[in-house]
Amino acid sequence: PYIPRVIKILNNEGVHVLKKVEDAQTISKLAEKYKHAIIVGGSFIGIETAHALRKRGLDVTLIEYFPQVMPGKLNKQLAKIVEKTLEEEGIKLILGAGVKEISGGLGDKKVVAGNEEIRGDFVVMATGTRPNVELARKAGLEVGETGGIKVNERMQTSDPSIYAAGDNAEVLDMVTCKPTLSLLGNTAVKMGRVAGINAAGGDAKFRGVVNVWIVNLENLKFGGAGISYDHALKLGIDAVAVTIRVPDKPEIYPDAHKITVRLIAEKTTGRILGGQILGVDGVLCRLNVLATVLSREMTVHELAELELAYTPSLCEIVDPLHVAADALLKRLRKRS
């Protein structure tokens, strides 16, 4: 966990992070005794913690520095869907408010965010993750521009007798073809597997990541893979994007729900760069197809034609992924 230095923690009693199992156990115990949790940070960990504590009946206030939750991962329009769900759960959101100061003891915490002072019983800091490269630097290993340890596809550091894996090490982003910090559990496990095989004398390679992620709020699942539209623009890629919202199965079924799919592609090649999906159901399903599509460097045209299973009680013949791809194809044709 990384806590920005601008946040002055005057009293760290009742201020917790989520790193180890023990941290979760501590927070879980606090949830039995106390009534009001303040969560700092509106990304994966902050949102999941807020949801879990709210489910246990606590008052929950979630504070995010950016004017939306999931900054960098979802655009403002998509973030609104998540924010609405959190608010419907009864979580109080304070957006666009940087935390300056945390004071007071357990059961009487004061958090100064923007111009407000929020009072609660305990605080969970979910302000992000940074590689801890102290040991690597001491060992003289190269650290990349991302701040992570440089490794090759065999997970070897600049010292070939030392391997690195997990949040500390860089990986290749298969979409941008640049090193990135994945910071995802599934990536860490895969990297560990490769590093372990090689360190034990075997030969394994790690291709890279498309960084597929998902969050489950029960009434809403949301996730993404590849890069966002803004990220593409920052890299100088001429990108186009569409957002569609259609039923996840024929609407005659009572459990049909709207699903939102945003798809981003490169204009010149039609190659899919990324996407985000939000809905009550069927999000994991489409995300995994999208992740596969990204890892095989497929185009919008290929996704529009992709064969997917069909049975009316579960899904439409023209899947939301197809609808999004068709919409993006039209957009691509218009612009060319």
Next chain:
Amino acid sequence: PYIPRVIKILNNEGVHVLKKVEDAQTISKLAEKYKHAIIVGGSFIGIETAHALRKRGLDVTLIEYFPQVMPGKLNKQLAKIVEKTLEEEGIKLILGAGVKEISGGLGDKKVVAGNEEIRGDFVVMATGTRPNVELARKAGLEVGETGGIKVNERMQTSDPSIYAAGDNAEVLDMVTCKPTLSLLGNTAVKMGRVAGINAAGGDAKFRGVVNVWIVNLENLKFGGAGISYDHALKLGIDAVAVTIRVPDKPEIYPDAHKITVRLIAEKTTGRILGGQILGVDGVLCRLNVLATVLSREMTVHELAELELAYTPSLCEIVDPLHVAADALLKRLRKRS
């Protein structure tokens, strides 16, 4: 619908097929008035009809010629899972019994199957589908070995001014690279789209199919894609297969269920040829990944490494697809 000639229908009152919306409406009305339905045929349509009628409270007897349901689509071991679910629903299965004769009027049907006579109120024939190529033959169009109308990838028949699409026409099987009859709704829609675009002066191509299919029995979803192990052997392909059964998510979650994955690959290349998946949940999700994997001609090794989304409340880091791919990799190494 195709009804084998060996089945003598002495009285076709109360004998129905499922082709048009009106057929379903007729059967639905019979279900209001009568108590016992006899279904002939234990594949997609027969199983789905049996399930739907049983759900409406009818006594249902399902008769299948082969000694298992889903012949050709599931092996015996996997078919047992489906049979168990159908029996738990209260459907009576008569397997390995060819229907010889259907007699009696509506409300008093007699079906002779094997050495048994089954009595019921009405009969639904779900004995398969064959292309109806009568019109095509009259028009002098070429018909392929599969019995379907020959078309090129633009859905043009041997007469370039005539297009064909749907169950009547052949398509390319992307796994075997041979013409096949897909007989699936989603394939028909895609073929129609291509034929329509071309007939209207456009230019569209149909790549072919991996034939992904799924059946939803609510308490069990099951489906497949690509070809079966037996089919591979028949084609002279040196194939290997594994079947694994693991939880679809961490077992600490009360809604975790076992999911069964069978995976078939070519020994020499490691290319995945097909698979079948059965479970309470998450079947569509994995089938669509498998369909994508098949349509991109991926290997077992590539599937084992495939990046999929992870969040513990929905899925494991090592997905059942990964478990199956890892097991198949081990099998491939042993044999080489």
